[in-house]
Amino acid sequence: MADNLETTVAFWYLAIAAVGAGALMLVARNPVHSAISLVIVIFHVAGLFVILGAGFLAVAQIAIYAGAIVVLFLFTLMMLDMRRLPEERVTHRQIWLGIPLGILLAIEGVVVSVGTPEISASIKGAFPPATVSELGGSTQALAVALFNEFTLPFLGASVLLTAATIGAIVLARRVEAHEQADFPQAASGSNTNDTAAQADAAEPALEESAR
Amino acid sequence: MMLNGFLVVGALLFALGATGVLIRRNAIVMLMCIELMLQGANVTLAAFSRYLDDQAGFVLVVFSLTVAAAEVAIGLAILVALSRVYPVVNVDQLDSLSG
Numbered sequence: 421m422a423d424n425l426e427t428t429v430a431f432w433y434l435a436i437a438a439v440g441a442g443a444l445m446l447v448a449r450n451p452v453h454s455a456i457s458l459v460i461v462i463f464h465v466a467g468l469f470v471i472l473g474a475g476f477l478a479v480a481q482i483a484i485y486a487g488a489i490v491v492l493f494l495f496t497l498m499m500l501d502m503r504r505l506p507e508e509r510v511t512h513r514q515i516w517l518g519i520p521l522g523i524l525l526a527i528e529g530v531v532v533s534v535g536t537p538e539i540s541a542s543i544k545g546a547f548p549p550a551t552v553s554e555l556g557g558s559t560q561a562l563a564v565a566l567f568n569e570f571t572l573p574f575l576g577a578s579v580l581l582t583a584a585t586i587g588a589i590v591l592a593r594r595v596e597a598h599e600q601a602d603f604p605q606a607a608s609g610s611n612t613n614d615t616a617a618q619a620d621a622a623e624p625a626l627e628e629s630a631r
Numbered sequence: 632m633m634l635n636g637f638l639v640v641g642a643l644l645f646a647l648g649a650t651g652v653l654i655r656r657n658a659i660v661m662l663m664c665i666e667l668m669l670q671g672a673n674v675t676l677a678a679f680s681r682y683l684d685d686q687a688g689f690v691l692v693v694f695s696l697t698v699a700a701a702e703v704a705i706g707l708a709i710l711v712a713l714s715r716v717y718p719v720v721n722v723d724q725l726d727s728l729s730g
Contacts, residue, residue, distance in 0.1 A: 468640065509656070565689070
């Protein structure tokens, strides 16, 4: 990738938009607006991947993040029904500590990033642009690395996905009536009609414990 | 050099995500902020991979996407299971274990 004018302009637009949308995500009162801001961040980071010459990652990013993860967030927001839970305050009471720590982390990261020296030729890896184009493109080069050097982690990732799928199903499923003896606590919320009544019952209890 | 620019973007996204985890009360928004931190790490990995002429960083981004998908599935399932017992989503109200 040459550092020409078009790339520089695209980089600055994508960088500013990604960081700006990330900041919007923090200040949005409505969680749905935060999710939409996350989608904007994801699309601009995908653009940064395109500038870096990783087209496959950009497509995977949009398909997995915008297509699956954010949809899962929005689906859960809908399921938990935020309208029943009015929020007068969106920030935690430890905000006075969180903001300075965040600014400190940002300053530290920027200082280290700006101070990163030019990468010398002696530590460069095995995939210079000539080799990548000889293999047929960045996606082919990624596949060569993924299925040779990283085969075992790749298989581990598939095991992780299977475990996560089964775990999510087991955690989120409703407990049936005949199983209630085994899970007395989880079973109390298993009936939809009970949920609203239970909300009223649980909130005073929580208030009490807060005192 | 442009590598530094990408690193700055990655660092800023990570810091924004960390700040969000610290200051927001809504558990779902906190999970979204964790995704923002992962995005910052992904930008850094991809930038180093590109400028080191190495594919390892790109491969790590693929794994990072996988882990993010698994993490968000489990995290949201835990929130759904939790909301059946305690119908609150603000983390500072989930204080049954505090004495």
